[in-house]
Amino acid sequence: MGKNWRDFKLYAITAANYHPERDMLEVMEQAILGGADIVQLRKKDASKEELLADARALRALTARYGVPLIINDHIDIALAVGADGAHFGQDDLPLAEARRILGPDAIIGISTHSLEQALAAERGGADYIGVGPVYPTGTKPGRTAVTTSYVREAAAQVSIPWVAIGGITLGNVDEVLAAGATRICAVSAIVGSEDPAKTCRAFRVRLDAFAAAAKGADGESGRGRAQAETAVVGGLGSEDLSAGHEGDSADGRSGTFAVTVNGRREETSARTVSELIEALGLVGKSLVVELNGEIIARESWAAAGLADGAVLELVHFVGGG
Ligand SMILES: Cc1ncc(COP(=O)(O)OP(=O)(O)O)c(N)n1
Ligand SMILES: Cc1nc(C(=O)O)sc1CCOP(=O)(O)O
Numbered sequence: 206m207g208k209n210w211r212d213f214k215l216y217a218i219t220a221a222n223y224h225p226e227r228d229m230l231e232v233m234e235q236a237i238l239g240g241a242d243i244v245q246l247r248k249k250d251a252s253k254e255e256l257l258a259d260a261r262a263l264r265a266l267t268a269r270y271g272v273p274l275i276i277n278d279h280i281d282i283a284l285a286v287g288a289d290g291a292h293f294g295q296d297d298l299p300l301a302e303a304r305r306i307l308g309p310d311a312i313i314g315i316s317t318h319s320l321e322q323a324l325a326a327e328r329g330g331a332d333y334i335g336v337g338p339v340y341p342t343g344t345k346p347g348r349t350a351v352t353t354s355y356v357r358e359a360a361a362q363v364s365i366p367w368v369a370i371g372g373i374t375l376g377n378v379d380e381v382l383a384a385g386a387t388r389i390c391a392v393s394a395i396v397g398s399e400d401p402a403k404t405c406r407a408f409r410v411r412l413d414a415f416a417a418a419a420k421g422a423d424g425e426s427g428r429g430r431a432q433a434e435t436a437v438v439g440g441l442g443s444e445d446l447s448a449g450h451e452g453d454s455a456d457g458r459s460g461t462f463a464v465t466v467n468g469r470r471e472e473t474s475a476r477t478v479s480e481l482i483e484a485l486g487l488v489g490k491s492l493v494v495e496l497n498g499e500i501i502a503r504e505s506w507a508a509a510g511l512a513d514g515a516v517l518e519l520v521h522f523v524g525g526g
C-alpha cells in the first residue's frame with residue numbers, strides 16, 4: 206500500500222455484470238487511474254476457483270498502483286492472495302472471528318444500515334464501516350434505503366472511517382457529501398459507466414471540492430461538514446448566467462459559450478470566474494471554486510478565465526458546526 210489507507214475517498218467495487226463486453230481488470234485499472242483509491246473484489250455466486258483467479262489478478266494490479274485490495278465475504282481468498290483486508294456484512298462472518306483469523310493489521314470493513322450497527326462495529330474493532338444503502342440500488346435489490354438521514358447521523362457520531370454506499374451517482378453525490386460524507390463508494394456508477402476513469406475523476410472533483418469547502422469554512426478540524434451545500438445554481442438558466450454581459454464584452458469578444466457548473470451544462474457570457482460568480486448571484490458567499498479540477502483561490506477569481514467547455518464545481522458552505 207502507498208499512502209495511509211484511511212485517507213481513501215473513492216471506493217470502487219467490481220461488478221462484471223455491468224460491463225459484459227469489457228475485462229474486469231481493464232475496468233478496475235481505469236477506475237484507479239481516475240482516482241479510485243481503494244478497491245474491493247465482490248463477485249457473488251462465483252466459484253472459489255474463479256474468485257481466486259480474479260483476486261490474484263486484482264492483487265497484482267492494486268499492488269502496482271499502491272491501492273488497498275479488500276475481498277468481499279471470502280476470508281480464505283483474502284488470506285490466499287495477501288489482500289489488505291476483507292469486507293463483511295451483518296450476516297457474514299462475525300467481526301471478532303474475522304479479526305482473529307486475519308490478524309491486527311488487516312483492514313476489516315463492516316456493512317451497517319443503522320447507527321446502532323455502526324457503533325457496535327466501532328466498539329467491535331472494525332477499521333471502517335459502510336453506511337448504506339443511501340438510495341435504492343439495482344446492485345442490491347430489495348434493500349430499504351437508509352437515506353441521507355443515516356449519513357448525517359454517521360457524520361455526527363462515527364469516529365472510525367466510514368464510507369457512504371448504495372445508489373450513489375454523479376447526479377446525487379453532492380447530496381450525500383452535503384449530508385456529511387467524506388468518502389463514497391460506487392459500483393454501477395463507476396464500472397457501468399462508459400468511461401470509468403472519467404467518472405472517477407468527476408467523483409473526485411466533487412469530493413475534493415466539498416473537502417476544501419469544509420476545511421475553508423472550519424479550519425483543519427473539518428467540523429461543520431454536514432452543513433456543506435452545493436451552490437444553488439440548479440434553477441438558473443442561461444439568461445441568469447449571461448446577466449450583465451449582453452453584447453460585446455470588455456475584451457471585444459461577444460456571445461455565450463458552454464460551461465458545466467456542478468454537473469449541469471450552462472450557457473454563459475461570463476469571461477472569468479468572478480463574472481460567473483456575479484452572474485450567479487453568489488458574490489459575498491462563502492464559496493470554494495474548482496475550475497477544471499483545480500481549486501482557484503478567491504484572489505485569483507478575477508484573473509481566472511473561462512473558456513468553452515470549462516468545468517466548474519462551486520461549493521457553498523453554509524455554516525459552522
Ligand atoms: C464498502 C462496502 N459496503 C457494504 C458492502 C455490502 O456488504 P454485505 O452487506 O455483506 O453485502 P454483499 O456485498 O456481501 O452482498 C460491501 N460489500 N462493501
Ligand atoms: C454492495 C452494496 N452494499 C450496500 C450496503 O448498503 O451495504 S449497497 C451496495 C451496492 C452498491 O452498488 P451501487 O453503487 O451500484 O448502488
Ligand SMILES: [Mg+2]
Nearest residue numbers: 278293294297
Ligand atoms: Mg457480504
